Amino acid sequence: MKKLKLVIEGMHCASCASNIERSLKKVEGVDSVSVSLMLKKAIVEAKDSVSEEDLKKAIARAGYKLAKIE
Amino acid sequence: MTRKKSSQDLSVEEIELRSWKAKLVGAWIFTIPIAVFMFSERIFGFALMPVEWMIPSLLVLGFPVVFVFGWSTIRTGFRGLFSLYFNMDSLIALGTVIAYLTGFFSYFNFVADYSGVASMIMAIFITGKFIETKARGKASQEIKKLIQLGAKKARILKNGKEVEIDSSEIKVGDVMVVRPGEKIPTDGVVIKGESAVDESMISGESLPIEKSKGSSVIGATINQDGVLYVKALKIGKDTFLSHIIELVEEAQGTKVPIQKLADKITSVFVPVILSLAVLSFANWWLITGELSRALGVGISVLVIACPCSLGLAVPISLMVGSGIGAKNGILIRKGEAIQTMKQAKIIVFDKTGTITKGKPEVTDIYSKDKNNRLLEISASVERFSEHPVARAIVEKAGLKKYKRVSGFKVIRGKGVQGFIGKNRILIGSRKLFYENEISLDGFEEKISNFESHGKTTMIVSKNKKILGIIAVADAIKPDSPEAIRMLNKSGFRIIMLTGDNERTAKAIARLVGIEEVLADVLPEDKSNKIEELQKEGFVVFVGDGINDAPALKQSNVGIAMGTGTDIAIEAGDIVIVKGSLVGVVQAINLSKATFSKIKQNLFWAFAYNIVAIPIAIAGLLHPIIAEIAMALSSITVVTNANLLRRKKI
Numbered sequence: 001m002k003k004l005k006l007v008i009e010g011m012h013c014a015s016c017a018s019n020i021e022r023s024l025k026k027v028e029g030v031d032s033v034s035v036s037l038m039l040k041k042a043i044v045e046a047k048d049s050v051s052e053e054d055l056k057k058a059i060a061r062a063g064y065k066l067a068k069i070e
Numbered sequence: 071m072t073r074k075k076s077s078q079d080l081s082v083e084e085i086e087l088r089s090w091k092a093k094l095v096g097a098w099i100f101t102i103p104i105a106v107f108m109f110s111e112r113i114f115g116f117a118l119m120p121v122e123w124m125i126p127s128l129l130v131l132g133f134p135v136v137f138v139f140g141w142s143t144i145r146t147g148f149r150g151l152f153s154l155y156f157n158m159d160s161l162i163a164l165g166t167v168i169a170y171l172t173g174f175f176s177y178f179n180f181v182a183d184y185s186g187v188a189s190m191i192m193a194i195f196i197t198g199k200f201i202e203t204k205a206r207g208k209a210s211q212e213i214k215k216l217i218q219l220g221a222k223k224a225r226i227l228k229n230g231k232e233v234e235i236d237s238s239e240i241k242v243g244d245v246m247v248v249r250p251g252e253k254i255p256t257d258g259v260v261i262k263g264e265s266a267v268d269e270s271m272i273s274g275e276s277l278p279i280e281k282s283k284g285s286s287v288i289g290a291t292i293n294q295d296g297v298l299y300v301k302a303l304k305i306g307k308d309t310f311l312s313h314i315i316e317l318v319e320e321a322q323g324t325k326v327p328i329q330k331l332a333d334k335i336t337s338v339f340v341p342v343i344l345s346l347a348v349l350s351f352a353n354w355w356l357i358t359g360e361l362s363r364a365l366g367v368g369i370s371v372l373v374i375a376c377p378c379s380l381g382l383a384v385p386i387s388l389m390v391g392s393g394i395g396a397k398n399g400i401l402i403r404k405g406e407a408i409q410t411m412k413q414a415k416i417i418v419f420d421k422t423g424t425i426t427k428g429k430p431e432v433t434d435i436y437s438k439d440k441n442n443r444l445l446e447i448s449a450s451v452e453r454f455s456e457h458p459v460a461r462a463i464v465e466k467a468g469l470k471k472y473k474r475v476s477g478f479k480v481i482r483g484k485g486v487q488g489f490i491g492k493n494r495i496l497i498g499s500r501k502l503f504y505e506n507e508i509s510l511d512g513f514e515e516k517i518s519n520f521e522s523h524g525k526t527t528m529i530v531s532k533n534k535k536i537l538g539i540i541a542v543a544d545a546i547k548p549d550s551p552e553a554i555r556m557l558n559k560s561g562f563r564i565i566m567l568t569g570d571n572e573r574t575a576k577a578i579a580r581l582v583g584i585e586e587v588l589a590d591v592l593p594e595d596k597s598n599k600i601e602e603l604q605k606e607g608f609v610v611f612v613g614d615g616i617n618d619a620p621a622l623k624q625s626n627v628g629i630a631m632g633t634g635t636d637i638a639i640e641a642g643d644i645v646i647v648k649g650s651l652v653g654v655v656q657a658i659n660l661s662k663a664t665f666s667k668i669k670q671n672l673f674w675a676f677a678y679n680i681v682a683i684p685i686a687i688a689g690l691l692h693p694i695i696a697e698i699a700m701a702l703s704s705i706t707v708v709t710n711a712n713l714l715r716r717k718k719i
Contacts, residue, residue: 009082010146012199013158014381018337023155034323037381038210038389040082043323062155063146067082 001031002050005070006042008059011035016064023062027054041070083207090200094193097139100131101193108186125183129173132189136166140192156340158377164344165372166192169693172365182362184369184693191373191697198701202378205708209386212393216315219271219290224255227299240302248298256289257304265296272310273632273648274399317401317645321392322385326405326665329384332672339377343683347371350687366693370686374696378704379678383671386711391664394715399632399647400657407627407643408668411661413608414627417557417654418588418600420613421568421575422458424631425582425651426544428614430459432466433525436516437538444538447473448530451488451495454478459526459542460486483569483592485528496531499571508534524577526570546581553651554583560658563607567591567599567621593617597624612654616641629654656719663717671707678703 008020017037024033029047036042044055056066107127110118119127137144140162147163150156166188173185224237227245237255240246245261248254254267266278269291278294281287287300288310306312325333351368355361384405392402402408422428437444449467452460454475475495478488484505485498496502500517503510508531510517517539520527525541557564565586568575572589579587591599596613597620603609604626611618611625614633619641622628630642631649644661646653682703686696 012086014336014377015157015340017381018333019150019155019157022337034325036319036322037385038206039319039322041319041323043320061153063149063153063157 002046002048004044004046004055006044006055006059007067007070008035008040008042009065009067011037011040011064016062019062020059020064023058024055027058029054083203087200087203087207090196090203093139093196094200097135097189097193097196100135101189104128104131104135104186104189125173125176125185128183128186128189129170132170132173132185135189136170136192139196140166143192143195150340156344158340160340161343161372161375162191162195164347165369165693166195168365169369172362180361181365184362184365187369187693190694191369194694194697194701195373198705201701201705202708205705205712206386208712209390209708210393212397213315213318213389216311216318216396220311221253221255221290226302238306240305242302242305244302246300246302248293248300250293250295250297252293254287254289254291254293254298254300256302257309258287258289258300258302260285260287260298261301262299263297265298266294267298268292268294269648272314272399274397274653275648275650314396314401314647317403318392318396321401321403321405322389324403324405326384326388326409326668328409328665328668328672332380332383332675336377336381339375339380343371343375346375346683346687350689354689363689367687367689369693370689370691370696371683373693374682374686374691374700376675376679376682376700376703379675379707380672382704382711383675383707384668386708387664387667387671387714390711390714391660391667394717394719395657395660398653398656398660398719400653400660401645401647402643402657402661402664403645404643408661408665410608410626410643411610411658412665414562414610414658415607416563416565416603417610417612418565418567418603418621418625419584419651420596420611420618420621421566421570421578422544423614423633424612424649425550425566425584426546426578428458428544428633430462430526430542430544432462432540433543434520434541435538436513436541438512439537444530444540447490447495447532447537448497448528448540450475450490451478451486451497454488455480455486457486458544459528462542463528463540493532497528499527500529503529503531503536506531508536510536512536513539518573521571521573522577524574524581526574544578546578547650549650549652550582553655556652556655557658558583565603567596567613569593594620596621600624610658612651614649629657659719663714663719667711667714671710674710675703675707 017035020042021033021035024030029050030044032045034043059066107118143159144163147159150160169184169188172181173183175181176183221237223234224240225232225234225247232247240256246255260281260283264282267281267287268278270276272288272291290311347368350371351364354364354367388405395402419425445467449464449469450473452463473490475488475490480486485502488495513536517527520541525543528540530537564584566579566584567588569591570589575587575589588599600609600611600621601624608626610627611621612629613621614631622630622641628642629644632645632647633649644657682699685691
């Protein structure tokens with residue numbers, strides 16, 4: 001288990017938060033996602049098998065960009 | 071480290087705001103002439119240009135508005151449409167592009183020209199976004215201030231000389247020199263010097279705190295009057311300030327239960343609106359046969375719907391609320407606590423360290439025989455115990471040399487035992503002596519007397535004989551009675567929970583004005599007591615985050631008391647940094663104020679969409695008016711959240 005804080009670019013409206021949440025939850029091994037619209041960050045709890053690349057792809061699929069992982 | 075991250079964060083927002091501003095200026099430079107041309111006939115009574123020039127000029131002027139200044143919106147909007155991750159931009163993009171294209175189609179005469187309308191919608195949308203972004207920045211100002219709080223530079227001693235370095239380069243063990251008026255660069259302990267330190271930015275405590283050799287200090291607090299030499303103990307992500315920031319940031323991702331419905335609606339909002347727009351368009355076209363009219367209605371429906379007001383209503387209020395809290399040393403960790411607090415009926419306070427200072431001191435020593443070395447014997451045994459009362463006794467004795475003790479044992483919740491030579495020494499409460507069948511004859515009266523003054527009494531025996539008693543008192547925090555008075559006035563049922571005996575507990579309770587006391591509760595039973603009380607209503611438990619973690623978890627809202635230099639991160643839904651009971655009152659007030667703001671915002675957001683969308687479907691709104699309404703609705707929600715700041719807590 002690991003906890004990651006993702007900083008996301010391009011999040012500018014309320015639907016964005018739910019889009020990102022939806023897409024990240026589809027990633028195999030992701031247990032919980034909480035997206036803060038205000039901070040433009042997502043906190044993801046995932047199994048160790050989940051790679052940075054998987055999360056990046058999921059965010060891109062919803063139309064946003066992973067700026068960095070804190 | 072923390073600081074670097076923060077300046078980057080800030081610039082991202084600044085860049086966003088600047089880009090909206092640039093788009094706004096650009097869009098209106100082209101949109102104003104469009105508006106003048108479009109309305110000139112109505113306003114001035116004559117057309118500014120021949121009719122045949124009109125549509126081409128609107129299309130030329132409108133192109134940069136929609137496709138240059140609005141490009142980011144158009145792009146993300148259509149990407150959302152194609153990937154089925156719909157967003158707010160999808161609605162605006164579709165509305166403006168369709169409107170713009172009517173300019174060309176109007177040449178084929180099957181539709182009226184809406185191209186001017188496209189530019190106006192985009193310009194108003196951009197304006198709305200600019201205002202909203204600005205207000206959102208304001209909503210997070212307290213949190214941003216917190217992030218920027220850290221000191222930028224530090225002066226450390228290197229080979230006896232002062233050297234200035236970046237705060238991020240400090241290593242654990244470095245000795246920092248902090249002059250009056252300067253920020254203490256990072257958490258540490260004073261090794262030389264005396265001064266008062268202003269900790270208000272961290273704890274909300276307005277009075278400066280005296281510091282001398284051995285005192286802990288927190289990074290980012292301000293040294294007032296003397297030079298302090300501080301040994302750095304924590305750096306980077308481990309500092310007190312970093313922990314606070316982390317708590318506040320993590321709280322932003324938590325949900326308030328009331329937002330569930332809004333979130334559900336937001337997630338299906340755009341596709342639903344798209345279908346409604348298509349349906350209204352088709353319906354109007356079929357019924358009236360007027361394609362232009364039907365298009366106008368369709369565009370109105372697309373642009374009037376506003377998921378942002380719905381989606382922002384809760385998080386932005388939570389952000390403003392937790393920002394105000396952080397400024398006052400109240401850290402809201404879970405959004406849920408704000409809502410639950412409203413239903414709370416019972417507040418249970420732990421005694422030691424919550425109502426009292428948690429630093430007991432020996433007040434009386436009573437012995438019938440002056441030469442029995444009561445204190446020396448007690449301190450020798452008690453120095454093996456971690457209990458605060460034990461520490462008070464050891465401190466009072468101030469021995470340089472202790473007696474040799476063997477067979478030390480803690481009798482949980484009752485006392486301790488040890489052997490000095492062959493003599494068995496027992497120190498503890500009445501219970502311990504009843505169980506060991508040692509008579510308290512001749513001491514009963516004195517013990518009761520101490521207890522009724524709120525003092526914890528430690529009885530000391532050697533073999534079967536009582537040597538004497540040591541009374542220990544833990545002074546109440548100065549603002550505890552005031553806080554209890556305020557809570558009583560608000561109608562809460564207030565209970566004090568403690569492991570102390572009933573008489574001592576009642577005496578303390580009387581001092582602060584609490585009527586109900588649960589005494590003699592063993593540490594492991596605290597959470598069970600909370601569970602029992604929960605049958606009668608929602609329970610708020612206030613206690614320290616270290617010993618009371620299970621009770622904090624069991625309660626409906628757990629409020630953890632910090633000690634000012636340490637916060638228990640894992641326990642508690644709300645943390646009071648400075649650990650004062652008035653902080654608890656403030657936390658309750660803040661939760662209520664924030665929750666009522668959340669409800670207001672949700673109400674307006676729902677009401678707006680429920681009223682506006684049908685009006686647009688009914689064809690009663692021009693697309694431009696629809697777009698203005700949309701922009702106003704999200705601005706209203708954001709501005710209303712910012713008004714929370716006016717509330718006194």
